Amino acid sequence: MNSLYQSSIQSLPLLGHGKVRDNYAVGDDKILIVTTDRLSAFDVVMNEPIPGKGMVLNQMSDFWFEKLGHIVPNHLTGVAPESVVAADEVEQVKGRAVVAKRLKPILVEAVVRGYIIGSGWKDYQATGSICGIQLPAGLRQADKLPEPLFTPAAKADLGEHDENISFAEMEERIGADLAAQMRAISIELYRTAADYAATRGIIIADTKFEFGLDDNGVLHLMDEVLTADSSRFWPADSYAPDMSPPSFDKQFVRDYLETLKDWNKAPPAPALPADVINKTQAKYFEAIERLTGEKLKV
Numbered sequence: 001m002n003s004l005y006q007s008s009i010q011s012l013p014l015l016g017h018g019k020v021r022d023n024y025a026v027g028d029d030k031i032l033i034v035t036t037d038r039l040s041a042f043d044v045v046m047n048e049p050i051p052g053k054g055m056v057l058n059q060m061s062d063f064w065f066e067k068l069g070h071i072v073p074n075h076l077t078g079v080a081p082e083s084v085v086a087a088d089e090v091e092q093v094k095g096r097a098v099v100a101k102r103l104k105p106i107l108v109e110a111v112v113r114g115y116i117i118g119s120g121w122k123d124y125q126a127t128g129s130i131c132g133i134q135l136p137a138g139l140r141q142a143d144k145l146p147e148p149l150f151t152p153a154a155k156a157d158l159g160e161h162d163e164n165i166s167f168a169e170m171e172e173r174i175g176a177d178l179a180a181q182m183r184a185i186s187i188e189l190y191r192t193a194a195d196y197a198a199t200r201g202i203i204i205a206d207t208k209f210e211f212g213l214d215d216n217g218v219l220h221l222m223d224e225v226l227t228a229d230s231s232r233f234w235p236a237d238s239y240a241p242d243m244s245p246p247s248f249d250k251q252f253v254r255d256y257l258e259t260l261k262d263w264n265k266a267p268p269a270p271a272l273p274a275d276v277i278n279k280t281q282a283k284y285f286e287a288i289e290r291l292t293g294e295k296l297k298v
């Protein structure tokens, strides 16, 4: 298993390092997105890689792009990542990269919630609503919502936290037509994915999509889609409301970090014990197998 904490592709111009992905320009209309094994928790990037995690995320996204392609165009070009880098750089992109259309990112993230958990649960307890959307009384933590909710968030700069905004605020920022289009597509993507995942014994509690526009102003789905990083996946067989169900993602890391009384959830990241790294790796591998029915291709 090759592990990659940070890529260094010399044959292409670097556009930037995100928390998890490294982007390079391929000509002036495409980008190479390399998904590394970095893990961010509470928006802080950990110092240790989770070996193979980037491959899991990349292959999960590919799986969903294919499954959801009939709903909205996406950023994939079909160009093989191996074909745009130098021979001695192929190892860095194998199984963990895509060549995507270079889009103009819409700076509002599309969050869809099917269950009431995390910040949504906190919001509901305080206000009886989520992001200003009024909900029935008496919901328990992790309950299924009557309908999936669309709760947009303003995309934050590196090191900042995304900020929930109202739908009206989203309309002001990007225009009412585009906002309505994004909302309708996001809910359809969520419903379609959640129905499929249910057949695999997985609940998709919530997820976040990112969209961009091409030169003709056509809306495209981009970035990562329905991965264990951008979504909460719960095994259906251990789901119960009134608690926070275990999930197929960074749960071990988050739980460990919560035990550190003197870490304030700001950089620098504390060291992760080997045991936490190994268990987290196993969860990511389990997630892709359970979801797609196939083992990770390494």
Ligand SMILES: Nc1ncnc2c1ncn2[C@@H]1O[C@H](COP(=O)(O)OP(=O)(O)OP(=O)(O)O)[C@@H](O)[C@H]1O
Residues within 6 Å of the ligand: 017, 018, 019, 020, 021, 022, 023, 031, 033, 040, 075, 100, 101, 102, 103, 104, 105, 158, 210, 212, 222, 223, 224
């Ligand atoms: N097709 C695309 N065209 C242009 N930008 C893209 C495309 N696909 C993804 N991106 C952008 O590339 C970056 C991917 O990096 P990454 O996900 O590591 O960053 P991040 O956004 O800092 O982290 P987080 O996912 O936690 O918000 C994001 O800023 C994303 O919006």
Ligand SMILES: [Mg+2]
Residues within 6 Å of the ligand: 018, 223
């Ligand atoms: Mg991202």
